[in-house]
Amino acid sequence: MTRRAIICDVIRQLLPSGAAACHALRLRGLRAYPQAFNSSFEQESDKPLESSAQRLAPDGGRPHDFFPGAFVGTDLCGMVGLQGRYRPKERHNASVVGMFVAPEVAGRGVGKALLQELIARARILPELVQLDPTVTAGNGPAQTLYANPGFVEVGRLQRAIRVGNAYFAKVHMALQLR
Numbered sequence: 001m002t003r004r005a006i007i008c009d010v011i012r013q014l015l016p017s018g019a020a021a022c023h024a025l026r027l028r029g030l031r032a033y034p035q036a037f038n039s040s041f042e043q044e045s046d047k048p049l050e051s052s053a054q055r056l057a058p059d060g061g062r063p064h065d066f067f068p069g070a071f072v073g074t075d076l077c078g079m080v081g082l083q084g085r086y087r088p089k090e091r092h093n094a095s096v097v098g099m100f101v102a103p104e105v106a107g108r109g110v111g112k113a114l115l116q117e118l119i120a121r122a123r124i125l126p127e128l129v130q131l132d133p134t135v136t137a138g139n140g141p142a143q144t145l146y147a148n149p150g151f152v153e154v155g156r157l158q159r160a161i162r163v164g165n166a167y168f169a170k171v172h173m174a175l176q177l178r
Contacts, residue, residue, distance in 0.1 A: 007108040008070035008077060011117045018069065019053035021076040026052075029100035034163045036136050037098070062086065064094045064125060068117045070101070070110045077102045078110040080118050082131070094122065096133035099142070111145050119149055123177050130174055134160070137169035151175045 014022050023044075030041040056067055064084025069076050078101035084094040096118065101110045122128050135142045137156060151173040160170035 007072060007105045008110050008113060009072055011068050011070050011113055013058075014056050014067040014069040014076075014079060016053035016057050018076065019049055019056055022056060022067070022069065022079060023049055023052040025076050025079060025100060025102065026098065028102070029098075032103070033100075035161070035166070035168045036100075036139060036142070038134075038161055040163075064122075064128060066118075066121065067098070068114055068121070070105075070114055072105065077105045078114050080111075080114045082118055082122060084128075091127055092129040094128055094131055096131055096146075099133070099145075112148070115145060115149060119175070119177075129177055131177065132172065132174045134170040134172050136161075137171050143171060143173075146173050146175075149175065 027041060027045055030037055030039060030044055034041065055065075059065065062084060064082060064086075067079055067081040070078035080099040081097045082094050083097050085091065096115075099111065099114070101114070119131070122131055131151070132154075133146055133151065134157075135146060143153075152175075153171055154174045155172045156169050157172065158169045159167040161168050
């Protein structure tokens with residue numbers, strides 16, 4: 001069996017200057033896989049580009065929030081985010097959000113590379129102890145992506161989201177950083 005090489009050239013933090021590309025890729029994912037995300041295409045497409053720029057802006061008051069992006073040349077082909085919780089009792093947790101890899105590069109290690117970068121950056125943040133993504137039940141590739149570096153299922157929420165008339169459960173996962 002021949003392994004396909006990772007196809008992205010670089011993974012780097014997304015910044016406000018890349019808001020348009022980030023927004024476009026996010027909308028692409030929301031449209032193609034509405035059951036995979038808690039946000040909807042309609043909700044996100046109505047937001048001004050400035051909201052994407054604000055989300056990507058580094059903020060010293062929110063040190064656990066960042067978004068790595070994977071690039072082929074100058075084209076954004078994948079992204080994932082970490083979103084901290086900042087109430088004193090929850091500050092040790094952060095949610096993995098918005099993982100999406102463009103279909104044309106799927107299966108080539110881009111998602112794995114993005115997740116490895118996110119985990120590595122999270123591990124150096126002294127207050128973070130745990131990361132917690134949710135995955136739509138039945139999405140085997142996504143569950144495997146998270147399971148490989150050690151995320152474990154900690155529960156399921158039935159009927160967590162509704163797309164049209166269909167309900168989807170969400171698998172809650174967690175990775176202990178220390």
